[in-house]
Amino acid sequence: MIKKIGRFLISFRFAIVLFIAIATYSIIGTVIPQGVAPEFYMEKYKSFGNIMMILQFNKVYSSFIYRGLLLFFLVNLTGCTIDLLPSQMRRIKDDYFPSPRKDSENLWDHKKDIELFKLQLLKKRFKIYDTEKGFKAAKNRIGVLGPTVTHLGIIVIILGSFLGNLFAYEGFVNLMPGETKTFMEQGFSIELEDFYLGFREDGSTEQYYSDLKVFENGKHKDSKKIWVNNPLDYKGLSIYQSSFGWVSNLSIKDSQGDILNQSILKNNEQYFYQPKHLTVYLYGYYPDFSIDQMGQPMTLSQEVKHPHYAVVLYEFGNYIDSYITEPGQAIKYEDIEITFEDSFLYTGLIYRKDFGYYFVLIGVLFLFIGLLMSFYYYPKFLVVEENSILPITRQNIWGFTLQMKKILQANDESEKEEV
Numbered sequence: 001m002i003k004k005i006g007r008f009l010i011s012f013r014f015a016i017v018l019f020i021a022i023a024t025y026s027i028i029g030t031v032i033p034q035g036v037a038p039e040f041y042m043e044k045y046k047s048f049g050n051i052m053m054i055l056q057f058n059k060v061y062s063s064f065i066y067r068g069l070l071l072f073f074l075v076n077l078t079g080c081t082i083d084l085l086p087s088q089m090r091r092i093k094d095d096y097f098p099s100p101r102k103d104s105e106n107l108w109d110h111k112k113d114i115e116l117f118k119l120q121l122l123k124k125r126f127k128i129y130d131t132e133k134g135f136k137a138a139k140n141r142i143g144v145l146g147p148t149v150t151h152l153g154i155i156v157i158i159l160g161s162f163l164g165n166l167f168a169y170e171g172f173v174n175l176m177p178g179e180t181k182t183f184m185e186q187g188f189s190i191e192l193e194d195f196y197l198g199f200r201e202d203g204s205t206e207q208y209y210s211d212l213k214v215f216e217n218g219k220h221k222d223s224k225k226i227w228v229n230n231p232l233d234y235k236g237l238s239i240y241q242s243s244f245g246w247v248s249n250l251s252i253k254d255s256q257g258d259i260l261n262q263s264i265l266k267n268n269e270q271y272f273y274q275p276k277h278l279t280v281y282l283y284g285y286y287p288d289f290s291i292d293q294m295g296q297p298m299t300l301s302q303e304v305k306h307p308h309y310a311v312v313l314y315e316f317g318n319y320i321d322s323y324i325t326e327p328g329q330a331i332k333y334e335d336i337e338i339t340f341e342d343s344f345l346y347t348g349l350i351y352r353k354d355f356g357y358y359f360v361l362i363g364v365l366f367l368f369i370g371l372l373m374s375f376y377y378y379p380k381f382l383v384v385e386e387n388s389i390l391p392i393t394r395q396n397i398w399g400f401t402l403q404m405k406k407i408l409q410a411n412d413e414s415e416k417e418e419v
Contacts, residue, residue, distance in 0.1 A: 009072070010079030018073040025069065029060030033228040034240075044204070067162065074158050081151040091144045094129070097136055097381055100390040105401050107389040112408055114384060120407050121382070137382040143373045150370030153363045160359020170352040176247060177344070180215075183351070186235045188216045193223075195244065195347040203288070203301035208244050210347045236353055243348030246285045248309065249341045253330075260336065266346075276315065276336065283310035283322075285343045297324065309340045 008014055032052070041058055042049035056063030090096060118128060118135060126137040173181050175192040182189040191213045198207040207227050214222040214234055224232045232239040245266055252261045252273055263271045270281040286299040289308035297310045307327055313320040323331050330337040378395040382404065389408075393400045 006079075010076055010083055012080070015073070015076050015080065018069060018076060022066075022069050022073060025060055025066050028057055029066075030229070032057050032060070034059060034061070067166075070158055070162050074155060074162065077151055077155055077158070081148055081155070085148055088144050088148060091379070092141050094127075094138075096141075097138070097383070098392050098394070100383060100392050101397070104390045104392065104397070107391070107401070107404055107408060108387050109408070110387075112389075117384070117389075117408060120410070124407070126380075126382070131385070134383075134385040136384070139380045140377045141379050143377040143379045146370050146372075146374030146378065148370070149366055149373055153365070153367030153370055155363070156366060157360050157363030160356030160363060162356070163359065164354040164356025168352055168354050168356075170350065172242065172348065172350050174245070174346055174348050175210075176346040181349075181351075183237060186237050188214055188221070188235060190214055190232070190239065192347060195345050197244070197302055197345070199301070199303055203303055205302050208241050208347065210241055210349065212239070236357070238352050238354070240350045240352065241347065242350040245346055245348070246287070246343045247346050248282060248285050248343040250280065250282070251339045251341055252280075253337045253339065255335050255337070257337075273336075276334070278333065279314040279317070280338055281312040281314065282340070283312055285309055285340075287343070289324075307343065311338070311340070313338075 038049075038053060038058070041052050045052055052058065056065060060066055091098075114134070118137075121137050122128060124139070126139045129136040129138070175181060175195075177192050177194055180189050180191045193211040193213055195208070195210050197205055198209060200206045210226050212224055212226060212232055213220060214224075214232070222234065226232050226239065226241050228241050231241070247264050247266055250263045250265055250271055251259055253259055260275075261271075261273060265271055265280075265282040267282060267284045270279050272279050284297060285307070286297055286309075287302055287304040287307050288300040289306045290298050290300050292298045297308070309323075309325050309327075311323045311325060311331060313323070313331070313333060320333070325331060325340065327342050328339060330339045332338075375395070379393065380400055381392040383390045383392065389404070391397065391401045391404050
C-alpha cells in the first residue's frame, strides 16, 4: 500500500494534476487583486466574497493551499527525477548504444568511402568505436541528462518560491499623503505624494494608485506610481498597493465657534473629549451615502457624490444618541458643537523582501541549460556495418538523418574535385 502511494506521488499523472491546479491558482492570483482589504472582495464579488476569503484568493501566493500544491509538486518532481537518474547514467557510458528503430532509414551506398565518412564524423566531434563489422559513432551522450537538469531547475525555482513564502521579510503600513515610512535596514524611505482611486463607468472602483517618492539620506532618488500587481522594487524590497480607507477631520467647538479640540479619525475609531467625558465614535464615512433594506448606512460607491457621516456619542461610556450628518453639519451637545469637516483617502501598503529571489535565478539558469541539452545537445548515435549506415536518436531523427546525408554528399563532391 505504501509503495503504491509512493509510486502515485511521483507519477506523471499526478504531476499533470498538480500542474493544472498550480496554473489555475496562479491565474486566479493574477486576475484577482491581491492583498486588498476584505471589504473590497465583499463589495466587488458579493456572495462569492466569503468563499474567496476562505480559499484565500486574496493572498493566493502565500495561501496554505498554494504552498501545499507547491510542496506536493516538489515531492513529485524530485521523486520522478531520482527514479529516472539511474537509467540516464547507464546511457552515458561508452558501452551503451540504442538499437536502431525498425523504420530507420539506411543510408548505405557501396560507392561511398566509409573511411572518409569516419574522418568527417571525427571532425564533427563524434566519438568512434571500432567493431568487427565496422564502427559505431556517438555524440552528445551527456545530453541524456537534459531532462534531469531541467527538472533540477524547476525544483530549485519551486524551492526558492516555497522558502521565499515561508521566510520572507514583510510588513504593512498605512500612509496619508505627505507621510513617510523609513526602512532602516535597507537605508531608504518612501513618501506618499498622492493617493487616488480610478473608477469604471458604473461607479465601481477599478484601481488604487499611490504616487511614491524614494529618498536616501534626504535626497530624492526615484519616483513611481504603483497600483495592485504593479509594485515599487527598490534595493531588494518590493512595495505593493494593498488597501485604502478614509480619514475624517473632527472639530469640537464652543458656542462662539472657537475650536476647542481637533483630531482625525478613521472609520470605527473614537475620540475622547475629557472635559465632558464624551466619546465621539465615527461609525463610518460614506462618500456616496444610502440606506440599505435593514436601515443601515451604506455607500453605493467610493466616489464622493453624496457624503455623510454616521456618528455615535457616549458619555461616561453610556450611549447618548446616533447621528447622520453631512460634512460641516454640527452635532450640538450641551454647549459644544461636534463637526466632521471633510475626509480624504489614505493608502495601505505591503512591503516584502523575498529571500527566494536568488534560488529562482539559479533555477532559471539550470532550466535554460537543461532545455539546451534536451533540444540541441541531444544524444546522437550511428551504426555503420556492412551494407548499412543507420542513424539513431530519440529526439529528432529526421534532422539527424538529413545531417548524415549532407556529410555523405559532401564526401562525393570532394572526391569529384580530387579527380
